[in-house]
Amino acid sequence: MLTPRFSLYLDGLRAFCAVLVLFSHWAYQRFTGGDYDWIRDHDLGGEAVTVFFVMSGLVIAATADRRRDEGLSLFAADRLSRMWSVAIPAIALTFLLDPIGAALAPEVYKGFYQPDQPVQRIIGALTFTNQSLGMSLRPGSNGPWWSLSYEVMYYALFACAVFLRGSIRFLSIGAIALFAGWKILLLMPSWLLGVALWKAVRSGLPAQQSRAFLVSCLAAPVLFYVMAHATGLPDTLIFWTHSLLGDRIWANIGFSDNFVWANGLAMLVTIHLYGVAGILMSQQVVSQKAPAKPNTGERLIRWLAGGSFALYLFHYPVLQFLGAVIPGETTDLWRQGLLLVTTFAIVMLLADVTERRRGGLRRLLRGIAQPSPALTKPAAET
Numbered sequence: 001m002l003t004p005r006f007s008l009y010l011d012g013l014r015a016f017c018a019v020l021v022l023f024s025h026w027a028y029q030r031f032t033g034g035d036y037d038w039i040r041d042h043d044l045g046g047e048a049v050t051v052f053f054v055m056s057g058l059v060i061a062a063t064a065d066r067r068r069d070e071g072l073s074l075f076a077a078d079r080l081s082r083m084w085s086v087a088i089p090a091i092a093l094t095f096l097l098d099p100i101g102a103a104l105a106p107e108v109y110k111g112f113y114q115p116d117q118p119v120q121r122i123i124g125a126l127t128f129t130n131q132s133l134g135m136s137l138r139p140g141s142n143g144p145w146w147s148l149s150y151e152v153m154y155y156a157l158f159a160c161a162v163f164l165r166g167s168i169r170f171l172s173i174g175a176i177a178l179f180a181g182w183k184i185l186l187l188m189p190s191w192l193l194g195v196a197l198w199k200a201v202r203s204g205l206p207a208q209q210s211r212a213f214l215v216s217c218l219a220a221p222v223l224f225y226v227m228a229h230a231t232g233l234p235d236t237l238i239f240w241t242h243s244l245l246g247d248r249i250w251a252n253i254g255f256s257d258n259f260v261w262a263n264g265l266a267m268l269v270t271i272h273l274y275g276v277a278g279i280l281m282s283q284q285v286v287s288q289k290a291p292a293k294p295n296t297g298e299r300l301i302r303w304l305a306g307g308s309f310a311l312y313l314f315h316y317p318v319l320q321f322l323g324a325v326i327p328g329e330t331t332d333l334w335r336q337g338l339l340l341v342t343t344f345a346i347v348m349l350l351a352d353v354t355e356r357r358r359g360g361l362r363r364l365l366r367g368i369a370q371p372s373p374a375l376t377k378p379a380a381e382t
Contacts, residue, residue, distance in 0.1 A: 002062055002201070005280040008298060010055055010273075011305035017048035018308035019344075021144065022315045024048070026340050030108055031323050033330035042229055043258070049147050050190050050262045052312075054269045056151055057158075057194020058201075064162050065202065072163035073369035079155050081362035083128065083148065086313050086354050091125050091139055093350075094317040098140040105324035112320070113141045128152035134181050136254050141320045144312055146255045153180040154191045183252065186259040190266030197270050197277075206278030214282075217275030221268035234261040307351030314347045 002010070024045025027036035039045075064075065095118065102109040114121070117137075124130035125139035131149035139145050153176065160172040177185060200206060206214065228234060237260045242250050250257065294302070322342055328335035 002059075003277075003280055005283070006201075006277050008301060009276055009280065010059070012301045013051065014055060014308045015301060015304035017051050018304075018311040020048040021045045021312055022319075022340075022344065025143075025316055025319055026336075026343070029330070031319065031330060031339060032336045035331060035336070043234065046255075046258065046262075047265055050187075050265050051269050052147070053151070053154075053187065053190040054194040054197070054266050054273070057154070057191040057196075058198045058273070059194075060155065060158060061195040061198035062202070064158070065198075068162075072159055074366055075159055075163065077365035077369040078362060079152075079159075081358055081365045082309075083152065084126075085358035085361050086309050087126060087128075087148065089350070089354050090142065090310075090313040090317075091122055093314065094140040094142045095122065097317050097321040101141075101321040101324035108324045109141060109320060112143065114138045115140065124149075129179075131184060131254070132180050134183065134252060140317065142313070142316050144316055148313075150184050150187060150255075151191070153184050154188055157188070158195070183254055183256045186253070186256040187262055189263045193266050193270040197273055200274060201277050201281075204281070206274055207281035209278050211279075211282070214275045214278040217271050218279065219275075221272040225265070225268055234258065237261045237264075306356055307348055310351035310355040311344075311347050314350050315343055318346050319343045 023036075024039055024043075026032060027039040029037070060079075063078070067075070067078075098109070098113055098115065102113050102115070114137075118140075121130070121137050121139045124135070124137045125142075125145055125148075128149045128151075129135075130137040130139065131146050132153065136146075156176050157173055157180075160169055160176065164172055209217075238258050241257070241260050245253075253259070256262075319339070322339055326335055326339055326342075330336075
């Protein structure tokens with residue numbers, strides 16, 4: 001089980017990363033006139049997605065262990081309800097706002113809005129296959145959708161490894177890996193590091209380490225990360241990767257073009273979370289007090305985290321649309337602030353009627369799903 005304090009830390013990190021992605025897209029010159037190019041230059045939004053992948057692997061592995069007797073079909077129902085609770089309304093909103101905004105201010109949408117093949121793009125988005133088989137189908141203006149295609153493939157590969165047995169397990173993993181394509185697989189180590197972290201946390205290993213070691217695990221990755229950006233290491237790794245692979249292969253990598261740095265960053269995140277988990281687990285063992293009622297800060301963190309997926313998936317089409325309709329110059333501070341605050345407020349309202357109401361869709365899909373004992377097995381204890 002994830003301890004309450006570690007779970008709260010993960011929620012805080014999840015909320016922070018979702019807000020960071022919003023800031024990263026708000027920093028585009030067409031919205032803020034280049035005043036915040038440093039956010040774009042350091043690719044902070046892309047790095048936030050890497051953190052999401054690590055946390056996703058951790059949480060999904062923990063969930064699979066907790067519900068290992070339910071089988072593959074109910075696991076799939078839970079994952080689909082999580083994704084569709086936000087994805088279906090998000091794609092509807094995207095294709096509603098995009099043509100209106102593009103007609104009002106085409107210069108804001110130029111280069112980012114892809115209105116062709118709408119049916120194919122919608123199907124690819126809702127089946128989370130828009131990046132599979134080497135494709136790169138952006139659903140309208142909603143650029144962040146790419147990571148969903150990656151993550152769902154990781155879910156599927158993990159589920160096959162955990163719940164299937166015999167030759168069908170290996171055949172299924174191979175078939176899904178081929179369908180996903182190598183550019184998706186390039187970032188899978190970051191997700192698997194989250195799974196490995198859960199195995200360590202479940203075993204209680206972090207709590208057995210010395211305090212000094214855990215503090216080092218917590219702090220050293222943060223220091224290395226700051227130094228890496230100060231010295232331009234991420235850009236250097238991308239340059240070397242491009243040089244080694246060549247233009248032809250590089251052109252087909254898409255959002256995985258930084259896979260060397262991304263997987264290295266995932267290792268830093270994993271080590272950091274290992275240290276955090278160990279310290280918080282040790283504190284829980286020492287403290288025998290009953291858990292206190294959540295304070296205001298804890299409730300705020302839980303609330304933000306509870307809308308983080310909606311923030312991730314709704315913000316871009318809303319930001320694009322507001323960028324088209326709000327008057328003023330992109331360098332006007334009042335306009336920049338209004339654009340950011342209004343986007344956040346709208347998305348949080350949407351979260352209340354989508355992500356926070358996932359329960360109904362989850363019950364529906366779990367009711368439809370039927371466990372298949374012939375094809376499933378409990379997750380192995382390792």
